[in-house]
Amino acid sequence: MIQYALKCSNDHQFESWFQSASAFDKLQNARMLTCAVCGVADVNKVLMAPAVRPARKNADQSGPKGPGPLSAPATxxxxxxxxxxxxxxxxxxxxxxxxxxxxxxxxNGDAPETSIYGEANLEEAKKLVEDGVPVLPLPFRPSGKDN
Known part of the structure; x- marks a missing residue:
C-alpha cells in the first residue's frame, strides 16, 4: 500500500491509499480517480512530506497522552x-x-434494491459502469477491513 497527497483541478487537496504506484497510474489513466471534495476527475499527485516518526524520547514529551489519535480528521x-x-x-x-x-x-431486477457497499477490482468496476449500473468509488476503506 502507498499513500499519496492529491490535488484536483479545483485546488482541493486530500490523501488516498493505493495498492501500488502502478495501481494509482492505472486508475488515473482510466480517469477513475475523482476529487474527494468536488468529484472532478482531474486529480494529480502533489509533493508530500515523508512520514517520519520522532525518536521515543521526543514522542514522550508531546504530552501526557502522547501525540493524539492518527485517525482524527485534519482538514x-x-x-x-x-x-x-x-x-x-x-x-x-x-x-x-x-x-x-x-x-x-x-x-437487472433479480434482487431487491438495497443500499450496499463493498469491493470490486478495476475490471469489475469498469464493466459495471459500462453496463450502466449506478456505482461510484468511495474515498475510504471500510472500517475494520484494512487488513
Missing part, C-alpha cells in the same frame, strides 16, 4: 470523508467481494 475534506463514511457504514450493508455480483443483480 475539512477529511472531516467530510469521515462523515460520509459514518453515513455509508450505518445505512448500508457491507457485502465485501460480492459487491459487483450483488449490484448487477439489483440493477
Amino acid at each position: 475539512p475534506a477529511e472531516q467530510m470523508i469521515a462523515e460520509m463514511r459514518e453515513k455509508v457504514e450505518s445505512n448500508s450493508e457491507y457485502v465485501g467481494s460480492e459487491f459487483a455480483k450483488k449490484a448487477r443483480a439489483m440493477h
Whole structure:
C-alpha cells in the first residue's frame, strides 16, 4: 500500500491509499480517480512530506497522552470523508467481494434494491459502469477491513 497527497483541478487537496504506484497510474489513466471534495476527475499527485516518526524520547514529551489519535480528521475534506463514511457504514450493508455480483443483480431486477457497499477490482468496476449500473468509488476503506 502507498499513500499519496492529491490535488484536483479545483485546488482541493486530500490523501488516498493505493495498492501500488502502478495501481494509482492505472486508475488515473482510466480517469477513475475523482476529487474527494468536488468529484472532478482531474486529480494529480502533489509533493508530500515523508512520514517520519520522532525518536521515543521526543514522542514522550508531546504530552501526557502522547501525540493524539492518527485517525482524527485534519482538514475539512477529511472531516467530510469521515462523515460520509459514518453515513455509508450505518445505512448500508457491507457485502465485501460480492459487491459487483450483488449490484448487477439489483440493477437487472433479480434482487431487491438495497443500499450496499463493498469491493470490486478495476475490471469489475469498469464493466459495471459500462453496463450502466449506478456505482461510484468511495474515498475510504471500510472500517475494520484494512487488513
